[in-house]
Amino acid sequence: MILRWFSHFATRAANRPMALTREQIASIAALARLDLTSAEIPVYQDSLSRILDFVSALDRAHTTDVAPMSHPLPGLSQRLRPDVVTEQDRHEQYQANAPQLAAGLYLVPKVIE
Amino acid sequence: MSDWHTSTLTQLAAGLRARKFSSVELVRACLARIDASQAALNAFISVTREQALADAAAADRALTAGSGGALTGVPIAHKDIFCTQGVRTTCGSRMLDNFVSPYDATVVAKLKGAGAVMLGKTNMDEFAMGSSSETSYYGPVRNPWNPQLVPGGSSGGSAAAVAARLVPGATATDTGGSIRQPAALCGITGIKPTYGRVSRYGMIAFASSLDQGGVLTTSAADAALLLREMAGFDANDSTSVDTPVPDYVAALEQPLAGLKVGLLREFFDKGLDAQNEQRVREALKVYEQLGARLTEVSLPNLPLSVPVYYVVAPAECSSNLARFDGVRFGYRCQKPRDLTDLYSRSRGEGFGAEVKRRIMTGTYVLSAGYYDAYYLKAQRVRQLINADFTRAFGSVDVLMGPTTPTPAFALGAKTSDPITMYLNDIYTIGANLAGLPAVSIPCGFVQQLPVGLQIVGPHFSEARVLSAAHAFQRVTDWHTRVPQGYA
Numbered sequence: 390m391i392l393r394w395f396s397h398f399a400t401r402a403a404n405r406p407m408a409l410t411r412e413q414i415a416s417i418a419a420l421a422r423l424d425l426t427s428a429e430i431p432v433y434q435d436s437l438s439r440i441l442d443f444v445s446a447l448d449r450a451h452t453t454d455v456a457p458m459s460h461p462l463p464g465l466s467q468r469l470r471p472d473v474v475t476e477q478d479r480h481e482q483y484q485a486n487a488p489q490l491a492a493g494l495y496l497v498p499k500v501i502e
Numbered sequence: 503m504s505d506w507h508t509s510t511l512t513q514l515a516a517g518l519r520a521r522k523f524s525s526v527e528l529v530r531a532c533l534a535r536i537d538a539s540q541a542a543l544n545a546f547i548s549v550t551r552e553q554a555l556a557d558a559a560a561a562d563r564a565l566t567a568g569s570g571g572a573l574t575g576v577p578i579a580h581k582d583i584f585c586t587q588g589v590r591t592t593c594g595s596r597m598l599d600n601f602v603s604p605y606d607a608t609v610v611a612k613l614k615g616a617g618a619v620m621l622g623k624t625n626m627d628e629f630a631m632g633s634s635s636e637t638s639y640y641g642p643v644r645n646p647w648n649p650q651l652v653p654g655g656s657s658g659g660s661a662a663a664v665a666a667r668l669v670p671g672a673t674a675t676d677t678g679g680s681i682r683q684p685a686a687l688c689g690i691t692g693i694k695p696t697y698g699r700v701s702r703y704g705m706i707a708f709a710s711s712l713d714q715g716g717v718l719t720t721s722a723a724d725a726a727l728l729l730r731e732m733a734g735f736d737a738n739d740s741t742s743v744d745t746p747v748p749d750y751v752a753a754l755e756q757p758l759a760g761l762k763v764g765l766l767r768e769f770f771d772k773g774l775d776a777q778n779e780q781r782v783r784e785a786l787k788v789y790e791q792l793g794a795r796l797t798e799v800s801l802p803n804l805p806l807s808v809p810v811y812y813v814v815a816p817a818e819c820s821s822n823l824a825r826f827d828g829v830r831f832g833y834r835c836q837k838p839r840d841l842t843d844l845y846s847r848s849r850g851e852g853f854g855a856e857v858k859r860r861i862m863t864g865t866y867v868l869s870a871g872y873y874d875a876y877y878l879k880a881q882r883v884r885q886l887i888n889a890d891f892t893r894a895f896g897s898v899d900v901l902m903g904p905t906t907p908t909p910a911f912a913l914g915a916k917t918s919d920p921i922t923m924y925l926n927d928i929y930t931i932g933a934n935l936a937g938l939p940a941v942s943i944p945c946g947f948v949q950q951l952p953v954g955l956q957i958v959g960p961h962f963s964e965a966r967v968l969s970a971a972h973a974f975q976r977v978t979d980w981h982t983r984v985p986q987g988y989a
Binding site: 414417418419420421422423424425426429432433436437439440441443444445446447448449450452455456457458459460461462463465467468470479482483484485486487488489495497498499500 | 600601602604696697698711712737740741743744803806808809810812813820824827828829830831832833834838839840841842843844845846847849850851853855858859861862863865866867869876878879880881882883884885886888919920921924934935936937961
């Protein structure tokens with residue numbers, strides 16, 4: 390069954406209906422804050438199109454009246470805790486990994502002129 | 503001490519307590535094996551030699567004073583996804599090449615508290631995204647059974663280290679099969695516990711509704727021992743479940759007779775290598791001889807688990823990995839023009855190809871206009887798969903089947919087509935989607951390569967699943983086989 394299902398994708402991939410354009414890849418990369426080289430774009434154009442085609446198999450499942458499942462242990466709700474301070478100030482240890490610091494502040498390029 | 507590797511972790515812990523050898527001797531012997539194998543296997547990213555020897559000396563003092571814990575002096579390795587205070591924690595990525603964790607993951611702290619001695623951090627697919635351990639910034643890990651082949655992934659460094667007997671046990675994580683698939687491909691035992699059973703605090707997040715920490719060892723008894731020390735409620739992890747941890751070691755010997763085993767019909771089809779299938783069927787015969795009752799069960803929606811996973815996991819990863827922005831920690835690009843350039847180039851240069859592929863897939867399926875069609879749809883199908891498992895566990899105690907479709911494959915064989923690589927996890931992803939505990943144990947060989955049997959149980963049935971694995975290992979010796987060159 391799984392192989393049959395797999396070959397279904399192989400044939401669909403050959404005459405793929407929904408290849409992503411260069412512009413779409415550039416736009417996704419911009420949303421994700423990923424700088425891509427011009428050589429990377431066609432690679433992701435191809436593989437993302439294949440992945441989207443692959444996952445389009447989900448369309449075959451009937452999910453009317455099926456609730457979306459976001460947590461693998463249904464029925465468990467988010468735990469609450471008393472609103473008290475539990476963290477100590479360890480900013481010096483945490484900031485030891487910072488690329489650029491000044492007076493305990495993270496430095497980034499100027500945002501406002 | 504040069505023959506420690508013929509002993510299990512449980513035996514080594516007992517030997518240390520009986521003062522038959524010291525932790526320093528054992529740690530030195532392990533370090534020697536790590537050094538000798540590193541060029542061939544590349545299983546480690548960092549080896550923490552000095553700290554390990556100091557910790558071993560402290561363990562010996564505790565053992566002499568009679569104040570040792572369950573694991574005092576036992577050497578282990580941590581997958582480099584677990585934060586270790588004062589020790590570089592890279593997650594296999596250039597992004598974290600310079601990251602020295604300011605704190606310990608709960609798993610690390612608990613194992614340390616039980617007396618285990620860390621020898622180093624193991625290699626892995628970058629951010630645990632991969633099934634072959636080829637996407638690491640630190641180069642691929644190789645399979646000890648054949649260095650031309652992959653060890654599986656993403657916990658390939660931990661798996662190779664345990665299979666080659668460089669350490670008797672190692673931590674690992676499993677989002678879609680990253681403990682069980684390398685366990686199968688390296689001929690060792692691996693358990694992915696129930697979602698929420700092991701704290702994820704300090705375990706670098708990939709896909710938060712799927713990620714779970716576990717262990718790789720050479721036997722189910724060793725996995726039970728490590729898991730007993732690792733598991734449990736942690737207020738620092740909001741998904742941690744507050745339910746008591748049974749004594750998995752004490753539960754190992756529970757009788758197997760009468761165990762109702764469901765054979766997953768969807769796993770025994772044409773996608774499964776014929777010889778792999780034969781080994782799995784032979785293992786099932788062993789279970790039958792031990793008194794298990796085998797029936798076939800069908801989980802009709804299970805074949806959709808890979809497409810569900812490749813929507814849900816990238817979506818969650820695109821959100822989790824947003825924190826790597828070149829500002830507070832991790833890689834920062836040279837001479838950023840402005841803030842957007844700082845973010846984009848730090849991420850573009852710091853992440854590898856597969857990580858970027860998944861971030862972009864996730865960004866796309868969560869973006870306006872596509873959310874309902876992809877993400878919400880995948881969550882609904884996930885519900886169907888979960889319901890299939892619930893229904894199956896109404897009539898059987900555990901499910902069994904192969905862990906992987908084939909034995910280990912060649913380096914580079916599946917790197918050009920992501921879908922081919924993704925399909926390697928076809929039998930393992932279901933347990934992640936439903937949050938179920940699952941083990942993989944070695945059950946034979948195909949052309950000198952190990953094959954894995956997978957056992958999946960209902961939520962929080964780790965004791966049952968491990969004892970079923972242990973029952974098999976009491977009457978077979980596949981788990982004692984050591985790759986040539988490491989015997």
